[in-house]
Amino acid sequence: MAIIEDQRPLELTTGHDPVAPEAPSPLGVFARPKANTGWRSWVNTVDHKKIGIMYGVASFFFLLVGGFEALLIRLQLSVPGNQLLSADLYNQVFTMHGVTMVFMVIMPMASAFANYLIPLQIGARDVSFPRMNALSLWIWLAGAIFFNSSWLLGGGADGGWFNYAPNAGVTFSPGTGIDFYAIGLLIMGIGSTVSAVNLTVTVLNMRAPGMTLMKMPVFTWMNFVVQVLLVFALPVITVALLLLTLDRMFGAAFFDASKGGDPFLWEHLFWIFGHPEVYIMVLPAFGMVSEIIPVFSRKPIFGYPFMVGSGIAIGFMGWGVWAHHMFASGMGQLSVLAFSLSTLFIAVPTGVKILNWMATMYGGRIKFSVPMLFSIGLVGMFTIGGLSGVTHAFAPADTQQTDTYYIVAHFHYVLFGGALLGMMGGLYFWWPKMFGHFLGERTGKWHFWLMLVGFNLTFGPMHILGLQGMMRRTYTYTSVQGFSMWNMVSTIGAFIIALSLLTFMGNVVFSYRKHRKNPVNPGADPWDARSLEWMIPSPTPEYNFAEIPVVEEFDEFWHRKYGHDENGRLVRIAKTEDVVESSDPVTVHLPSPSYWPLVLALGMPLVGYGLIFNLWWAVPGVILIVAGIYGWVMEPSTDPDAGHGHDDHHGEPDEPEATELAAPETVEAELVSASAGSTGVTAEEGDSK
Amino acid sequence: MSDLAYESLEDVEFPDDIHTTSTGISNEKLGMWVYLASDCLLFGGMISTYLIYKNRPGEIAGLSGNTHKVSEYFDIPFTSMTSFILLMSSLTMVLAVNSVIRGDLTRLRLWLTSTAVLGGLFLGGQIYEFTNFVVNDGLGFTSNVASSSFFALTGLHGVHVVVGVIMLLSMLAISFGTRIRAEAVEVVGLYWHFVDIVWVLIFTIVYLIP
Numbered sequence: 001m002a003i004i005e006d007q008r009p010l011e012l013t014t015g016h017d018p019v020a021p022e023a024p025s026p027l028g029v030f031a032r033p034k035a036n037t038g039w040r041s042w043v044n045t046v047d048h049k050k051i052g053i054m055y056g057v058a059s060f061f062f063l064l065v066g067g068f069e070a071l072l073i074r075l076q077l078s079v080p081g082n083q084l085l086s087a088d089l090y091n092q093v094f095t096m097h098g099v100t101m102v103f104m105v106i107m108p109m110a111s112a113f114a115n116y117l118i119p120l121q122i123g124a125r126d127v128s129f130p131r132m133n134a135l136s137l138w139i140w141l142a143g144a145i146f147f148n149s150s151w152l153l154g155g156g157a158d159g160g161w162f163n164y165a166p167n168a169g170v171t172f173s174p175g176t177g178i179d180f181y182a183i184g185l186l187i188m189g190i191g192s193t194v195s196a197v198n199l200t201v202t203v204l205n206m207r208a209p210g211m212t213l214m215k216m217p218v219f220t221w222m223n224f225v226v227q228v229l230l231v232f233a234l235p236v237i238t239v240a241l242l243l244l245t246l247d248r249m250f251g252a253a254f255f256d257a258s259k260g261g262d263p264f265l266w267e268h269l270f271w272i273f274g275h276p277e278v279y280i281m282v283l284p285a286f287g288m289v290s291e292i293i294p295v296f297s298r299k300p301i302f303g304y305p306f307m308v309g310s311g312i313a314i315g316f317m318g319w320g321v322w323a324h325h326m327f328a329s330g331m332g333q334l335s336v337l338a339f340s341l342s343t344l345f346i347a348v349p350t351g352v353k354i355l356n357w358m359a360t361m362y363g364g365r366i367k368f369s370v371p372m373l374f375s376i377g378l379v380g381m382f383t384i385g386g387l388s389g390v391t392h393a394f395a396p397a398d399t400q401q402t403d404t405y406y407i408v409a410h411f412h413y414v415l416f417g418g419a420l421l422g423m424m425g426g427l428y429f430w431w432p433k434m435f436g437h438f439l440g441e442r443t444g445k446w447h448f449w450l451m452l453v454g455f456n457l458t459f460g461p462m463h464i465l466g467l468q469g470m471m472r473r474t475y476t477y478t479s480v481q482g483f484s485m486w487n488m489v490s491t492i493g494a495f496i497i498a499l500s501l502l503t504f505m506g507n508v509v510f511s512y513r514k515h516r517k518n519p520v521n522p523g524a525d526p527w528d529a530r531s532l533e534w535m536i537p538s539p540t541p542e543y544n545f546a547e548i549p550v551v552e553e554f555d556e557f558w559h560r561k562y563g564h565d566e567n568g569r570l571v572r573i574a575k576t577e578d579v580v581e582s583s584d585p586v587t588v589h590l591p592s593p594s595y596w597p598l599v600l601a602l603g604m605p606l607v608g609y610g611l612i613f614n615l616w617w618a619v620p621g622v623i624l625i626v627a628g629i630y631g632w633v634m635e636p637s638t639d640p641d642a643g644h645g646h647d648d649h650h651g652e653p654d655e656p657e658a659t660e661l662a663a664p665e666t667v668e669a670e671l672v673s674a675s676a677g678s679t680g681v682t683a684e685e686g687d688s689k
Numbered sequence: 690m691s692d693l694a695y696e697s698l699e700d701v702e703f704p705d706d707i708h709t710t711s712t713g714i715s716n717e718k719l720g721m722w723v724y725l726a727s728d729c730l731l732f733g734g735m736i737s738t739y740l741i742y743k744n745r746p747g748e749i750a751g752l753s754g755n756t757h758k759v760s761e762y763f764d765i766p767f768t769s770m771t772s773f774i775l776l777m778s779s780l781t782m783v784l785a786v787n788s789v790i791r792g793d794l795t796r797l798r799l800w801l802t803s804t805a806v807l808g809g810l811f812l813g814g815q816i817y818e819f820t821n822f823v824v825n826d827g828l829g830f831t832s833n834v835a836s837s838s839f840f841a842l843t844g845l846h847g848v849h850v851v852v853g854v855i856m857l858l859s860m861l862a863i864s865f866g867t868r869i870r871a872e873a874v875e876v877v878g879l880y881w882h883f884v885d886i887v888w889v890l891i892f893t894i895v896y897l898i899p
Contacts, residue, residue, distance in 0.1 A: 128716040193727060201720045205710035231727045239734030243841070252830065252837040253753070254738065260745055260753030260834045269734060633859065 032635075033593045044593035046130035049540055051137050052116030053434065056427075058141055059108035065148065066100035067501060069093050071494055074458070078491035080479040090475035091158035092177060096151070098161030099181065102281065103188055104144045106419050110284035111140075113426055114199055114223045116434065120533035121220045123208025123551065125544050128201040130591040131632065132194050138601030139191030146605035147184030150177055157181035160473060162270050162325075163244075165255030165263035170248050176612055182245045183608040189234050189241070190604070196230035199223065208532070210551035214308070217531040217555075218301060221308045222287030225315040226280050232319075233276040240269035249611060267329060271322035279318045281415055282382075283311060285422025286353060289375040292429050293357050295529045296372035297364025298570075300555055302356045310349035310356075317346040327395045328402040336395045343393035347386065354383055369527075370444035374425025377452050381417025385410055388463065403473070406466025412459040424451070424504070432522040436539035437515035443507040450500035457493025461486035524580035530558035536581050543588040546581050594635060600628025721876045725883045728849075732887050735845055736894055739838040743895075746833035755832035759839040762826045763896055764818070771814030772892045775850075778807035779885045782878045789874045797874070798864055804881065805857040808850050815847050839895065846891055849884045856880065 033044035042050055072093050076085045085093060115133065119126055127133050150156045157177040159168045168178050203224045207216070216224075244266070246252040253259035255266045294301045301307055323331060323339040357379050366372065388410040392398045401407055424447075431439045466472075470483050477483050525534040535557050536545055553559045563573040603624030610618025710716060747756030785800035819840070822828045830840045856877045863869050 129720065193724075197720050197723045197727070200723050201716050204712050205714070205716050205719055207711040211711070231723055232730050235727050235729075235731035236734050238731060239738070242845075243738065246837065246841060250830065252841070253834055254742075254837060258749070258752055260742075260748050262741065265738065265741060630859075633863075 033595055041593070043598060044595055046126075046134045046591050046593055046597075047542065048115050048119050048127050048130065048133055049434070049542075049544075051133050052112045052114075054137055055108045055112035055115060055140075058144070059105050059112060062100055062104035062108075062144060062148075064501070066097050066105055067498060069097035069100065071498060073097060074491040074494040076475060077477075077487050079488070080477050080481070080484050082476055085475060087475045088155075088158065091473070092156040094473060095158050095160055095163075095177075095181075096148075096156040099147070099157065099185075101415070102161060102277070103185065104147075106281045106415060106423075107192070108140060108144075109423050110223070110226070110281065110419070111136075111195060113219075113284060113288065113423065113430070114226070115195075117430065117533060118199060118202060118220050118223055119206065120433075120536070120540065120544060121217045121531050122203065122206060122211050123532050123545060123549050124202065124206035125548075125588065126591055127198055128206055129198045131594050131597055132198050134594065135597035135600060136191040136195035136198065138598050139194065139604055140188050142601045142605045143184050143187030143191060143608075146187060146608050147180055149605075150180035150184075153180075162274060163266075164270075165244075165261075165266040166257060168244060168248075168266070169256055171256075178244075179248055179612045180608075182241045182248065183611060186238065186241050186245070187604045187608060189238050191601075192230055193234050196227045196234065199227040200231060203227070208545075208548050208551050214305065215551055215554045215556070217287075218290035218304070218307050218311075219284075219287035219531075222283040222290070222311050225311050226283050229276045229280050229283075229315055229318065233273045233280065236269055237273035237277075240266060240273070243269075245611075264329065264331075267326050268322070271325045272319075274325065275322040276315075276318045278411075278414070279314055282418045282422075283314065285378060285419040285426070286311070288422050288426035288429070289357065289378050290353075291529075291531065292371045292375045292425055293360050294555075295429075295527050296367045296369055296375075297361045298367075298528075299360055299364040300530070300558075302359035302362075303352075304554060306352055307356055310352040313349040314346065317342065317349070321346055324393060324398070327398045340393050340395050344390065347390050347393070350386055354379060354386070369428075370439070370441060370448055371425040371429035371527075373445065373448045374421050374428065377448065378418055378421045378425065381413055381421060381452075381455070385413025385417050388413065401466060403471055404466035405462040405470045405472055408472050409459050409462035409466060412455075412462070416455055416459065421451070421455075424448075429527070430533075432526045433533060433538050433540060435512075436521055437511060437519070438522055438526070440507045440511045440514075443503060443510070447500050447503040447507060450496055450503060454493045454496030454498075454500055458490050458497060459493070461490045461493075465490075523576075525557075525576050528561075528576070530555040532557055535560075535579065543590060546584060546588070592636075594632070596628050596632040596635060599631065600625055603628060715872060717872060717876050718879070721879050725879065728883065728887075732842075732845070732890070735838075735842045736891065739842045739895060742834040742838040744835070746835040753833055755828060755836070757826070757828060757832075759822065759828055759836045760895075760899070762822055762828065764821070765896060767814070768818065768892065768896055771811050771818075772888060774807050774814070775811040775885055775888050778804045778811070779882050781807060782881045786871075786875050786878045789869065789871045794864060794869075797869075798861060801857050801861045801864070801874075805854050805861070808854040808857065808881075812847060812850055812854070815843065815850075819843075842891065842895065846884070846888060849887070853877075853881050853884050 033040060042054060045051065072085060073090070076082050076090055076093075115127070118124075154176045157163065157180060158173055158175070159178055159181070163178065163181060166172055168181075203216070203220060213221075243252070243254040247254050247256065247261075253261040255261050255263050257263055290301055290307060320342045321339060323335055324343045327336055327339075357375075361376075388406070392401060392407070392410065428439050428444055431437075465483055465486050468482065470477060470481070477487075522538055524537050526538070527534070532549060532551070533540075535549065549556065557579070560579045561572060561574055561576060562570055565571045603621040606621025606624065607618045608621075610616065610621055710719075712719065714722075743758065743760065745753075746758050747753050781800045781803040785797055785804060788794075788796035788800055822836070828836045830837055860869065860874055860877055863873075
């Protein structure tokens with residue numbers, strides 16, 4: 001809406017009145033933000049790249065928070081009969097660890113990549129709703145901080161990340177922790193819904209000419225599947241959380257069996273969301289690996305349509321397996337049988353992906369760079385997690401494994417070994433594109449091997465512990481149970497993972513310093529890669545593409561560089577320097593920064609505190625939200641006062657049509673003028689959430 | 690006199706975005722469709738909750754509260770009337786969209802106002818109905834799980850109507866100050882029709898099916 005394509009030049013040079021129009025500040029309160037540097041440029045930004053980087057930084061911060069909680073858990077369990085944490089505190093720590101890792105690390109880190117890369121991979125200048133993009137970041141961040149503030153305000157949630165009733169009820173959890181859980185997740189859910197709508201529309205609507213759906217890179221495809229899953233999964237957890245809030249704060253009894261409610265309803269609602277959520281977390285990493293492996297094998301992805309199709313199949317089938325989390329709940333033989341079968345079936349598309357990655361590597365000229373190492377790590381580790389997952393599909397076995405460390409081992413192999421390893425690979429792969437310098441290769445290898453070894457030491461023994469019968473969510477064990485040795489090994493492994501994260505942070509700092517001292521630009525295409533984002537300079541210019549590319553084939557950029565000779569052998573047909581973009585844009589029209597998303601988002605946690613502590617707190621929150629929405633409506637998505645190019649702020653009017661048409665006395669009219677897009681609509685959408 | 694510029698009229702037939710979006714549907718409209726798809730599951734979850742609980746009020750003597758179902762007190766003729774009012778508001782919404790496409794701002798304002806008023810009447814009916822349940826029949830939100838789920842479901846729908854009315858009134862206000870985009874009204878219309886359709890479902894499932 002805010003991005004005017006090159007194909008429609010702005011007719012800057014043809015006769016319009018060169019007098020700049022008066023640009024009234026929106027509502028006369030705030031001047032339109034203009035900063036291009038410093039913290040202001042980040043706070044106001046609507047640029048998908050800056051938003052992506054902020055998602056990344058914030059999720060990494062929460063990775064450290066959640067990792068610290070994990071270390072506390074492991075320390076507590078390192079020796080039998082440990083009294084480091086009380087049972088109550090232990091409940092809070094593992095709950096906060098789980099929720100933090102799921103909703104504040106894996107999901108937003110995937111969002112970071114999705115935000116940064118989807119527009120680049122489909123050849124767009126930004127997402128379809130740039131301000132809504134900023135809104136989803138700020139709402140998510142506000143919700144995450146709100147949720148974690150529970151540590152300081154009476155203790156964290158203590159019901160496990162899936163927070164089963166009746167434990168989640170006021171009777172068994174009288175503190176405010178679960179209230180923070182419910183409202184924090186509701187707030188983050190609003191942010192995720194906004195972002196899911198935004199990215200779905202972006203993928204459907206903002207593709208470059210010629211970029212048909214089946215020419216999109218696999219990463220974009222997988223993220224598209226994820227966004228659609230989010231669109232449909234989030235309202236289900238929203239219902240569950242609303243009912244929980246009504247139970248805890250307004251005296252209803254939806255999940256209270258003693259008053260006629262049904263704790264089962266929570267389990268069903270939670271897992272109808274929760275199982276698609278598993279794929280929401282892992283598919284983005286699958287997408288990244290599907291980008292990295294072809295590049296470092298120098299072969300196209302094997303079976304692209306099957307790669308895409310299996311992703312879609314996973315997305316669909318993910319809706320039909322939720323009750324395999326509930327085999328031990330006594331829901332009846334028929335249900336157990338049906339969900340056993342569907343769970344076995346969903347292993348098929350996942351297996352297709354793994355075999356396709358291996359077939360991509362087969363016969364390729366593999367280069368074991370750090371991103372590739374992480375990708376191979378994902379393929380291996382996720383396969384282990386997938387296989388232990390298949391063992392859960394057999395209900396009799398699963399009844400034995402339920403609530404043991406075997407389950408903990410399984411989902412860490414899937415989410416750490418799958419999602420996190422993939423995203424670490426993604427960081428190394430796209431770092432030069434994002435920041436204009438490489439991460440250290442040697443340190444990166446240390447990082448990878450430490451992480452792989454630490455990960456296997458931590459979670460591998462949990463298979464054994466679980467099969468021996470060690471229960472999860474129990475704060476200690478006795479020395480006669482025979483769990484001591486593997487628990488100690490697991491704790492040592494956890495500290496090795498911590499060390500690997502420190503290595504990564506050191507890598508970030510030192511590679512940046514090295515770059516400062518001796519700047520060497522990696523060039524547009526440091527890996528000899530395949531998709532569109534490598535066609536533009538590194539770091540990505542603010543306007544992404546000076547000229548929107550016209551796409552003819554899948555792996556367009558690769559096909560511009562390479563062709564085949566008569567024997568079918570790969571030959572270079574053009575030098576990379578000749579293919580990458582170098583032209584300087586003059587008519588690029590970028591969406592203008594805005595305060596309003598931040599204002600709107602700030603109101604949300606205030607309403608949350610109001611609901612929990614004192615309704616008066618909600619008043620400023622509601623005022624901020626309403627002000628945010630109406631400020632947003634009254635503000636054109638593109639500042640009439642902003643310039644055109646990335647650096648030419650020469651104050652010419654952006655909207656010649658509006659200037660010509662609007663009578664002088666209806667200056668306000670320009671605020672929601674035709675070419676400024678339907679700002680009203682965008683905001684109304686926010687309104688309706 | 691029309692405040693709509695000629696260019697905007699042209700945009701109605703050939704919206705700008707057709708040239709710039711891959712699907713040919715504008716971002717705003719597609720975004721609203723995607724959001725409404727998401728909203729379907731919100732109501733789906735709430736309707737399921739009601740269906741699970743509607744027949745189990747006061748099952749556990751002395752513990753689970755009031756033994757009456759909320760459905761015992763439904764006033765079907767009254768609710769049919771408010772449902773009819775809400776359905777008619779869809780008609781006026783269509784007329785509003787039609788007026789803005791023709792550039793007829795006077796009629797746009799008339800139909801926007803009527804839609805908002807009809808929505809308000811529906812809300813008034815809902816408030817009357819709720820009050821009736823609470824005051825005359827003694828069935829409040831916390832009386833039993835059946836009434837909790839009834840109030841939660843119809844309340845959620847009511848909140849959607851309130852948001853819709855606010856959007857309609859905002860559109861009305863915008864139509865006085867600025868040149869309003871036909872598509873903005875159309876997108877609000879999408880939302881409004883969705884809320885109506887959901888009510889048709891709720892009315893059928895909750896009120897009509899015993």
